[in-house]
Amino acid sequence: MVKNLKSLVVCAASGAVYLIAGCASPPKQDPQVFTTHALAATDTTKTKLSGAAEEEAITRFETFNGDISASNITNNLRQVYAENIYFRDPFKEIHGLADFETYLLRDSASVTQYSINWQDVAKGDGDYYCRWVMTVKLKRDSRHQPPTQTCGMSHIRFGADGKVVYEQDYFDAASFLYERLPILGGEIRFIKKRL
Helix, strand or coil, rough: CCCHHHHHHHHHHHHHHHHHHHHCCCCCCCHHHHHHHHHHHHHCCCCCCCCHHHHHHHHHHHHHHHCCCCHHHHHHHHHHEEEEEEEECCCCCEEHHHHHHHHHHHHCCEEEEEEEEEEEEEECEEEEEEEEEEEEEECCCCCCCCCCEEEEHHHHHHHCCCCEEEEEECCCCCCCCCCHHHCCHHHHHHHHHHH
């Protein structure tokens, strides 16, 4: 009985992983290749910001990302992000402003509650690491389900004009999204407890 239960759990876990993987769009290339190329393409040794320009760029980035509304995205995206933006998070990798805007607008349409609390910014040699706590409630969540809260960090680089040319967001996608799925969430939480 115990062996059968273990086999069932392993099969369910494997099925969950395959289903989750199938729900996400496959990366166009190996994520490390994308990141390595993006970092090389956005080399900041010649475009380091300083003083007021640096502070203004950070403030623009934080203000823009504090509002996930479609109107904010449509009206302000081009003042904050470069046309040739490289973006990556646990769900997607994007190169180009048009695809990035589409991605943000899709996210905006799926959210009923959103806030981000900026914790601090570490910087060095043209790289900026913005630590944050994000609170989100999705439209598909039940009325009684509390918002999800996750800690994360954005690694960003600015071009000479102060626009973001590179952004990679790091956060726990499992606790943020997958554990909240009706069927798979329970299985993922069970597996995490067993590890």
